[in-house]
Amino acid sequence: MSVRESTPPPGVRRLFSYAVEGTGPRSERPPHRGLPSSTLTLVVAADSPLLCSYSVEEWSRQEGIRHDVCIGGFHTQPVYLQRPDREEGVQVAVHPLAARRLFGVPAAALSELTHEGEDVLGSRIRSLHARVASAHPRDRAGLVAEGLASAAGRYDRVSGPRREVVGAWRLLENSGGRMRVTDVASEVGVTTRHLSTLCKAELGIGTKSLADLLRFEAAHSALREAVRGASGPRPAGIRLADLAHDHGYADHAHLDAAYRRYTGTSPTGWIAEEFRNIQAEVPTRGEDSPV
Template sequence: MIPMPALRPWIADVTLMRPDSALPLVHLPDAATALVYRRTGARDGDLRVIGPRSRASYYPGKELPMCIRARLRPGAAKPVFGVPVSELRDQAVPLTDLWGARAARLEDRLGELTDPGPILRGIEEALLEGLYESADARDLLLGEAIESLSGHGERVAALARRLSVSERHLRDLFTDRVGLSPKRFAGIQRVRTVLARAGSAKWAGLASDTGYYDQSHMTADFHRLMGVSPAAFRAGHLPARTPCAA
């Protein structure tokens, strides 16, 4: 699904899913915050905010008629949801806890709809309401820092010096707006790149390309976030599943 043009600078992607109870749910480490609409019945559904995930999690499959996920780019969540993103890290929070009656009214409106397209438009219009604030200096600084740390080359200390800020200021900005420290953010981005390229490159070359010291460094970092080695994950040998809270 393609987000409306006004939201493309803020939304990384939109996915329509119909979860199958026969397939395990694998949630990868992710620096993005997502808004998820789950249709649980003919006219029933709920909205949940999925905060940044600092490590992978594995759950038994769940069957739902429809699930729409809008992943906000790192840094976009606080203007929308109104709380430091660190409070959302590794959490699935009902939108009603953040927006109150406004979220309840939105869920009621979405429940009247049946097709994914109009449901997505309703979600996007609600997101736009929180994004009409003009950019300030912190947004520009954060955008440059996110781009640099996503490129797998620059270290946090060097980045802070180049941006003429202290490491503490950079860390506080990331914690507030992204929900993760700069170092954790960069680590998640590297692991997600390894996951995306795991089938098309040799491990040693992939480690070098993604900014690791060597293959063993990559393997250790991957295992810390994913719970298994890169080779085991690619072979489908996943950690034990844990019951999903909701």
């Protein structure tokens, strides 16, 4: 996989163009799992529409929703994507607390697993998609960055998220989702129930669900790094019990349950499906500018 990164506008955590070559016979390729994460995902498909399935059964029948421009909501279940012979486009990770600035709506309004970009950003996204699809690969990320900056300019008078939600997010993210929700509420100066209500209004999920998601994401990021650093045909020496302990899970079984909830498979099942893809990745990250 080749990746070219571009400087992201405010509110974007990562923005890069990609070109992915499928490996092995198409019938033997597992689905790509779009996992729940602490970001919203925007994909501008430059070659052909992105086919998103909401279950393994849909994916196996090659059914689902096709998007030229896909916006992934702030979800807590995986999306299954087909692996064609070649994929090209631009992918953007948007901080959910910046959704108002870039999309004109809070993340809670993006209640579906995936949305067609035009339904959220209006008809102007069609012209951006056309420019990206016809541009040279090295220019695509810059075009999307400019498009998002223009969107931010249109929504610069939209009110931002509540300070209590911003504070809670920062506390939970800094603790890898392990800070107690009662302590978070106390720190930001509201009751636990009121904080959860505010989070649901902004993000679509409550404080406890946000903490669980951030903890899983921290554990999953550590697992990805361990897999990326592994050598040989399959990773060895990755102790899932230690990974569970390091991220506040009671034991391996507790971690396994979190994986099945968020990925639809176990940690070892995920490794088996994604090992070669992770090995080929070029890690990229833009400046983190949440709100």
